[in-house]
Amino acid sequence: MTEKFILRLEDIHKNFGDREVLHGISFTVKKGETIVFIGPSGTGKSTLLRCINQLTTPDRGRVFLDDEEITGCGQRISQYRQRIGMVFQNFNLFDHLTAIENVEIAPIKVRGMDRKAARAKAMEELRRVGMADWADHYPAELSGGQAQRVSIARCLAMDPEVILFDEPTSALDPELTREVLEVMKELARSGMTMLVVTHEMGFARSVATEVIFMEGGSIIEQGPPAEVMNNPKHPRTREFIGKIDHH
Amino acid sequence: MTMDAVAILIEWGPYLLGGIALTLGLVLSALAIGFILGLPLALGQVYGPPVLRSLISVYVWFFRGLPVLVLLFLFYFGLFPALGLDFPAFVIGAVVLGLRGAAYQSQIFRGGIQSVSSGQMTAALSLGMTPLIAIQCIILPQALRISLPGWSNEYPEILTDSAVCYAIGVAELLTRASQIVSQTYVTMPVYLACAFLFIALNYAGMYVIRRTEEHFAIPGFGANTVQP
Ligand SMILES: Nc1ncnc2c1ncn2[C@@H]1O[C@H](COP(=O)(O)OP(=O)(O)OP(=O)(O)O)[C@@H](O)[C@H]1O
Ligand SMILES: [Mg+2]
Numbered sequence: 001m002t003e004k005f006i007l008r009l010e011d012i013h014k015n016f017g018d019r020e021v022l023h024g025i026s027f028t029v030k031k032g033e034t035i036v037f038i039g040p041s042g043t044g045k046s047t048l049l050r051c052i053n054q055l056t057t058p059d060r061g062r063v064f065l066d067d068e069e070i071t072g073c074g075q076r077i078s079q080y081r082q083r084i085g086m087v088f089q090n091f092n093l094f095d096h097l098t099a100i101e102n103v104e105i106a107p108i109k110v111r112g113m114d115r116k117a118a119r120a121k122a123m124e125e126l127r128r129v130g131m132a133d134w135a136d137h138y139p140a141e142l143s144g145g146q147a148q149r150v151s152i153a154r155c156l157a158m159d160p161e162v163i164l165f166d167e168p169t170s171a172l173d174p175e176l177t178r179e180v181l182e183v184m185k186e187l188a189r190s191g192m193t194m195l196v197v198t199h200e201m202g203f204a205r206s207v208a209t210e211v212i213f214m215e216g217g218s219i220i221e222q223g224p225p226a227e228v229m230n231n232p233k234h235p236r237t238r239e240f241i242g243k244i245d246h247h
Numbered sequence: 248m249t250m251d252a253v254a255i256l257i258e259w260g261p262y263l264l265g266g267i268a269l270t271l272g273l274v275l276s277a278l279a280i281g282f283i284l285g286l287p288l289a290l291g292q293v294y295g296p297p298v299l300r301s302l303i304s305v306y307v308w309f310f311r312g313l314p315v316l317v318l319l320f321l322f323y324f325g326l327f328p329a330l331g332l333d334f335p336a337f338v339i340g341a342v343v344l345g346l347r348g349a350a351y352q353s354q355i356f357r358g359g360i361q362s363v364s365s366g367q368m369t370a371a372l373s374l375g376m377t378p379l380i381a382i383q384c385i386i387l388p389q390a391l392r393i394s395l396p397g398w399s400n401e402y403p404e405i406l407t408d409s410a411v412c413y414a415i416g417v418a419e420l421l422t423r424a425s426q427i428v429s430q431t432y433v434t435m436p437v438y439l440a441c442a443f444l445f446i447a448l449n450y451a452g453m454y455v456i457r458r459t460e461e462h463f464a465i466p467g468f469g470a471n472t473v474q475p
Contacts, residue, residue, distance in 0.1 A: 053373055055369060055372060055373060075377075078372070078375045078376065078377050079375065080375075081372065081373055081374065081375040082374070082375030083375075084373075085373070085374075086370075086373035088366060088369070088370065090366060092364075092366035092367060092369060092370035093370075094367060094370070094371075094385055094389075095367070095389060095465075095467050095468070096385075096388045096389045096392065096465055096468070105384060105385075106374040106375065106376065109376060109380050109384050110374060110375045110376055110380065138465055138466040138467055139467060140466040140467025140468075141466050141467075151370075154374070155374075158374060158375065
């Protein structure tokens, strides 16, 4: 019997111009797993995440969500994107909407949820990330950590099956980083499937089910955090972990 | 001012004031035509295919490149008769000012759309919005707010431009003023009254626009940015 994967990538290649930045990435994710991606800058981690929800179209390879192929599905991609949340380094909250409007807009406009139900759901998600008291504030009035928590709530309101996090705390100072990581840990514990690009080794150690080390557009090493981070096999991994862990 | 001039202003005042309706009519129709055409032109120029983009550039180049009086004559003596359209001068004036306004407004809106950060569209798509919904619900509300200060300059521009409709005989403020002058031989007091009315219309319109700006103001947009 084959195992069931919520997400499966097969041989993903991506070129920018005549430079290939992803050289055939394959991996699988099971429901409830938290995969942490680490690797030097410019390695293609963001590009890889964007290839999953097709914000960037891969040049070769296939992506499956729950065994349905989402590569090359044309306009139907927006239906798959509803099931794959994404959290960005610089939050990308909708600047003209209050926190709660940010959270409720996709359920209303995309799913056609009625406004009252959407508002109640949005409030519930804001409560979940500890931002209920800030519901009526605009993004410009929030700290980075608060904005990032709202953007997580915005994802959650669509009931995604997977959430992609692209360096969600890189723009934040340590204090604010902590409050965002707390929310993410709680999500992981609640069984959310998460793919996280981060340099937060503590987070990787405590919640990752698997760590993937990428360099130069390829996966160099992958495995449980204890193995990859404490006992890396590949010298490049060892070097990278050594460098980053001292920070 | 002589008693004579005062008496004439009082006598002809109502006729001159009647010009306000036509002047405002020209300005408001032109603004509306400019908005209704300018916004799609801007969207086409940002999101459209290359062919559409070049067509729009040509449109903009044409309407911004000719003196408004030349445009007016081309339409009044050329295009409309050639099409067999026998429209009142007022309509032709409003159409010309509107088409020209659309060229200007499209560039204001295009700037607004392009200054919305690309992350907004990315985030909208990532939530499963179609590009159309994203443009409608996320990009345009921000782009229009960003455009409002630039857009508010369109009102005084068109208001002052509207006086060229004198040349095709629309009975707006300037036309009426010069009619009064040729009837009464009183010159400066009449033109001063006309100038005063233009300035009053300018002031009143800008007041309304500023109120609108305040109404739609949001933290993080324009002057009232709040630092977290
Ligand atoms: N839109 C693009 N056009 C051209 N080149 C791009 C584009 N996006 C990314 N690249 C290039 O692809 C490579 C991988 O970039 P990517 O952002 O995926 O790396 P990353 O691992 O996320 O790096 P970082 O840690 O700095 O975020 C880089 O060399 C980058 O310059
Ligand atoms: Mg990146």
